[in-house]
Amino acid sequence: MKLELGKIEIRDIRFGDKSCVEDHVLSINKEEVERLVLEDDKLIGCHLELAKPGEKTRITPVKDVIEPRVKVSGGEIFPGVIGKVSPQVGSGRTHALSGCCVVTVGRIVGFQEGVIDMSGPAADYCPFSKTLNVCVVIEPKEGLETHVYERAGRMAGLKVATYLGELARNIEPDTLEVYETKPILEQAQQYPDLPKIGYVHMLQSQGLLHDTYYYGVDAKQIVPTFMYPTEIMDGAIVSGNCVAPCDKVTSYHHLHNPVIEDLYRHHGKDLNFMGVILTNENVFLADKERHSDMVAKLCQWMGLDGVLITEEGYGNPDTDLMMNCKKVERAGTKVCLITDEFPGKDGKSASLADTCDEATALASCGQGNATLHFPAMDKVIGTTEYIESQIGGWAGCMNEDGSFEAELQIIIASTIANGYNKLAAKGY
Numbered sequence: 415m416k417l418e419l420g421k422i423e424i425r426d427i428r429f430g431d432k433s434c435v436e437d438h439v440l441s442i443n444k445e446e447v448e449r450l451v452l453e454d455d456k457l458i459g460c461h462l463e464l465a466k467p468g469e470k471t472r473i474t475p476v477k478d479v480i481e482p483r484v485k486v487s488g489g490e491i492f493p494g495v496i497g498k499v500s501p502q503v504g505s506g507r508t509h510a511l512s513g514c515c516v517v518t519v520g521r522i523v524g525f526q527e528g529v530i531d532m533s534g535p536a537a538d539y540c541p542f543s544k545t546l547n548v549c550v551v552i553e554p555k556e557g558l559e560t561h562v563y564e565r566a567g568r569m570a571g572l573k574v575a576t577y578l579g580e581l582a583r584n585i586e587p588d589t590l591e592v593y594e595t596k597p598i599l600e601q602a603q604q605y606p607d608l609p610k611i612g613y614v615h616m617l618q619s620q621g622l623l624h625d626t627y628y629y630g631v632d633a634k635q636i637v638p639t640f641m642y643p644t645e646i647m648d649g650a651i652v653s654g655n656c657v658a659p660c661d662k663v664t665s666y667h668h669l670h671n672p673v674i675e676d677l678y679r680h681h682g683k684d685l686n687f688m689g690v691i692l693t694n695e696n697v698f699l700a701d702k703e704r705h706s707d708m709v710a711k712l713c714q715w716m717g718l719d720g721v722l723i724t725e726e727g728y729g730n731p732d733t734d735l736m737m738n739c740k741k742v743e744r745a746g747t748k749v750c751l752i753t754d755e756f757p758g759k760d761g762k763s764a765s766l767a768d769t770c771d772e773a774t775a776l777a778s779c780g781q782g783n784a785t786l787h788f789p790a791m792d793k794v795i796g797t798t799e800y801i802e803s804q805i806g807g808w809a810g811c812m813n814e815d816g817s818f819e820a821e822l823q824i825i826i827a828s829t830i831a832n833g834y835n836k837l838a839a840k841g842y
Contacts, residue, residue, distance in 0.1 A: 415504045415505050415594065415595055415596075415642040415644050415645070416505055416592065416593070416594040416644070417488075417504055417505055417506065417507075417508060417592070417593045417594070417644035417647060417648065418506070418507040418508070418590055418591070418592050419507075419508050419510065419590070419591045419592075419593065419647065420486075420507065420508065420509045420510070420582075420586075420587030420589070420590045420591075421509075421510050421512040421587055421588055421589045421590075421591070422435060422438075422509060422510065422511055422512060422582050422585050422587055422588060423438055423512050423513055423588045424438060424439070424440050424511050424512060424513045424514040424546055425438040425439065425513070425546075426438070426439045426440070426466075426546065427439070427440045427441075427442065427464055427466070427514060427546045427548060428440075428441055428442070428464070429441070429442055429443075429444045429462075429464070430442065430443065431443065433446060433447070433577075433578070433581060434581060435511070435581050435582060435585060440511060440514055440546070440548075440578070440581070442462065442548065442578070444461075444462050447462055447550075447574055447577060448460045448461060448462060450573055450574065450577060451550060451552065451570045451573065451574065454566050454569060454570065455555075456554060456555055456558060456562060456563065456565075456566040457552050457553065457554055457555070457566050457570065458553055458554070458555050459552065459553030460550065460551065460552050460553070460570070461551050462548060462549065462550060462551070463549045463551060463795045464546075464547070464548060464549065465517070465530075465532050465546075465547040465549055465795060466532065466546055466547075467532055467533075467537075467543060467544050467545070467546070468532065468533050469532045469533060469792075469793070470532070470533055470534070470791045470792040470793065471531075471532040471533070471791055471792070471793045471794075471795060472529065472530070472531050472532075472788075472791040472793070472794045472795070472798065473517060473519055473529070473530040473531075473532070473547065473549055473794075473795045473796055474519070474527070474528065474529040474530070474794070474795075474796050474797070474798060474800075474801070474804075475519065475520070475521075475522045475523075475527035475528065475529075475796060475797075475800055475804065476517055476518070476519055476527060476528045476529065476530055476659070476796075476826045477518040477519065477520070477523065477527055477564075477567045477568070477571070477656070478517075478518050478567070478568060478571050478653050478664055478665050479515050479516070479517050479518075479542055479547075479664040479665065479666040479826065479827075480515065480516045480518075480571050480572060480574075480575040480652075480664070480665045480666055480669075481510055481511065481512075481514070481515055481516075481575065481665075481666050481669050481670065482510070482511040482514060482516060482574075482575045482576070482577075482578035482579035482581075482582070483508055483509065483510045483511070483575070483579040483582075483648075483649065483669065484508070484509050484576075484579040484580050484581075484582050484583050485497070485506065485507075485508055485648070486506065486507040486508065486509055486583055487506035487507045488502040488503070488504075488505040488506015488507065488508075489501075489502035489503040489504075489505070489506065489648065490503075491508070491576060491579060491648065491649050492572055492575075492576065492649040492652060493629055493630070493648070493649065493650055494627070494628075494629035494630025494631065494650075495569075495572060495627060495630045495649075495652055496572050496573065496576050496649075497649075499629050499630070503629075503645050503648045503649075503650055504642045504643075504644035504645035504646075504647065504648050504650070505644065508647070508648055509579070509582040509583060509585065509587060510579070510582065510669075511578060511579065511581070511582055512588075513545055513546055514545060514546045514547075514548065514578070515542055515545045515546070515547050515548070515666060516547075516548050516550060516571050516574045516575040516578065517530065517542065517547045517548065517549045517550065517571075518549075518550050518552065518567050518568070518570055518571035519549050519550065519551045519552070519795055519796040520551055520552040520553060520554070520567060520796060521552075521553065521554060521797070522800045522803075522804070523560050523563050523564045523567065523623060523656055524560060524564075524623045524656040525656075525800070525803050525804055525805055526623075526656045526657055526658050526659065526662075526804070526805045527656055527659065527800075527804060528659025528660070528662065528804070528806075528824055528825055528826035528827075529659070529788070529801075529804075529820075529824050529825055529826065530542050530543060530547070530825070530826055531543060531788065531791065531825075532547075533791075534788070534789050534791070535786055535787065535788075535789070536786060536788050536825055539786075539822060539825050539828040540825050540826060540827060540828055541827055542666075542826060542827065548574065548578070549795045549796075550570055550571055550574050551795060551796060552566070552567055552570055554566060554567075560623060561623065564623055564654065564656065565654070568652070568653075568654050571665070572652065572665070575665075593643065593644050593647065593678055594644075595642050595643055595644065595687065595688070595689050598640075598688065598689070598716060601686065601688055601689070602686070602688070602717060604682075604686065605682055605686040608682070608684065608685050608686040609684075609685050609686065609719040609720060610685075610686050610688050610716070610717055610718050610719045610720075611677065611685040611686065611687055611688065611718065611719065611720050611721065611722070612687075612688045612689060612690065612691055612713065612716060612718045612720075612721045612722075612747075613643075613673055613674065613677060613687075613689075613690045613691070613721065613722050613723075613724075614690075614691045614693060614709055614713075614721050614722070614723040614724075614738060614742070615641075615646075615671070615673075615690050615691070615692050615693070615724060616693055616694065616695055616723065616724060616725045616726060616731065616734060616735065616738070617633040617651065617663075617692065617693070617694045617695065617726060618633075618655045618657050618663070618694075618695055618726040618727050618731070619632070619633035619634035619694035619695055619696070620634070620695055620696070620697050620727075620730065620731075621634060621697065623655060623656040624655045624656070624657055624727070625654045625655050626651060626652070626653055626654055626655060626663070626694075626726075627651065627652050627653075627654050628650065628651055628692065629650055632654075633694045634694055634696070636692070636694060637705065637708060638691060638692065638693040638694075638705055638708040638709050638712055639691075639692050640689055640690070640691060640692070640712065640716075641689065641690040641691075641692050642689060642690070643671075643674045643677075643678070643687070643689060643690050646668055646669075646671055646674060646690065647669060647671075647674070649665075649668070649669060651665075651668040651692075652665045652668065653665045653667075653668065655726075657726060657727045658727065658728070658782070658805050658806075658823050659804075659805065659806065659823060659824055659825060659826045659827070659828070660754070660782045660806075660822060660823040660824070660825055660826075660827065660828040661726055661727050661728060661754065661782070661823070662726070662826060662827060663726045664826065664827060667827065673722055673724060673752070674690070677722075688716055688718060689716070691709055691712045691713065691716075691721070693705055693706075693708070693709050693734075693738070695725065695726065695727065695730070695731040695734045696734060697730070702733055702734050702737055703737065705734070706734065706737035706738045706740075706741050707741060709738050709741065709742060710738075710741035710742045710744070710745040710747075711745070713742050713745060713747040714745045714746060714747065718747045719747065719748065720747060720748040720749070720750065721742060721747055721748070721749055721750075722749075722750050722751075722752060723735065723738055723739060723742075723749060723750070723751050723752065724751075724752045724753070725753055728753075728754065728756050728766075728767070728782075729756075729767045730767070732753075732766045732767040732768040732769075733767070733768045735751060735753060735766075735768070736766075736768045736769055736770040736773060737770075739751055739770055739772050739773050740770040740771075740772045740773075743772035744772065748775070749772065749773075749775065750775040750776070750777065751773055751775065751776045751777070752776075752777045752779065753766065753776065753777075753778070753779065754778065754779035754780060754781065754782055755778055755779075755780070755781040755782075756781060756782055756783055756823075757781055757783060758783055759783050759784075759785065759821070761781075761783075765781065780822075781822075782806075782821060782822050782823035782828070783821050783822070783823070784821065784822050785819055785820065785821055785822070786819070786820065786821075786822055787817065787818075787819055788817060788818050788819070788820060789817050790813075790815045790816035790817045791816065794816070798812065798816065798818075801818050801820070801824075802818075804820075804824055805823060805824065806820045806821040806822070806823040806824025806825075807820045807821075807824055808820075
């Protein structure tokens with residue numbers, strides 16, 4: 415499966431009478447986008463705000479982050495959610511508005527929603543402090559069930575990202591990157607002398623606002639399966655969870671999965687990237703056992719010499735991580751784990767909730783319990799009303815001037831993005 419990814423560099427964003435991209439500037443008809451969001455009768459309010467790097471702006475509670483993209487040929491974007499499901503997903507040509515993100519914000523759904531600071535010390539830990547952000551601030555109807563509100567917010571962000579992505583359809587990209595993974599036997603034969611490497615991608619799927627969607631299907635309903643990496647780049651997986659902010663794999667990160675991108679960079683040079691094994695994170699022990707058995711079988715069937723395994727979340731999913739590691743290693747495939755650590759504020763607790771003897775190669779993304787001072791900002795998009803109840807905060811952490819103390823895990827994608835990107839330096 416072959417995908418051409420064209421990137422249109424966005425250097426500034428602004429509101430205007432017409433939505434368009436001209437000379438690397440994204441102009442947005444504010445009223446038109448707000449009307450689009452309010453087509454959902456679960457939402458009674460929506461307004462757009464812009465946030466740019468370096469501004470003294472805080473965005474919270476953040477629900478998801480999405481890069482605007484459009485399918486120029488070969489299927490539709492966000493299949494099963496916005497577009498139709500098609501065997502062409504992951505092929506053809508896709509255009510992206512690079513450097514620009516849609517950020518959904520609003521009244522809290524669950525305590526596990528995060529913060530983006532566009533400047534200050536927290537900006538060093540967040541990839542979205544460096545992007546031009548179109549913030550979709552939503553207000554739900556009173557009395558909505560939390561899962562209904564979560565879906566309304568998720569759909570609002572995806573609809574706006576699709577609307578903005580459409581503006582890139584007929585623009586000549588600044589760069590055009592080509593990614594290809596062939597059917598498994600052909601791929602193995604293409605580079606017979608290089609180690610065959612796969613990626614085991616664990617999705618958060620434990621329910622109670624901890625869900626991810628695979629072609630529109632809640633991931634807790636799937637069994638481990640094979641995916642072409644380019645399917646993921648085309649929006650076949652979207653975030654729908656309110657897991658701890660630093661661990662949250664946003665929809666942006668699914669589109670830009672750094673493990674997949676790094677494996678493609680090494681593909682044909684020092685490894686043969688065979689594809690992705692998709693699995694989920696389960697609640698019940700029997701399901702954990704069953705799915706880790708299937709992951710090991712898939713690694714063996716694909717003839718993989720090694721795999722990288724990532725998890726989303728921490729604590730309970732550490733068991734899924736270690737079961738996958740143990741069984742894949744015992745089936746004859748070498749494993750390198752990528753995970754973060756939560757050793758407590760004093761650093762004296764166990765960093766992971768589970769471990770196994772086979773976990774001999776591990777790339778750490780750092781630890782989320784370290785505390786940081788978040789200075790007051792000139793502007794808040796959303797509300798800081800919930801900081802003390804958001805994960806990473808605590809009662810009394812908020813100061814009268816708008817500053818607060820909190821653990822790093824309150825920052826959206828603070829460890830998962832930085833940790834994934836350490837991979838290239840560590841080697842495979």
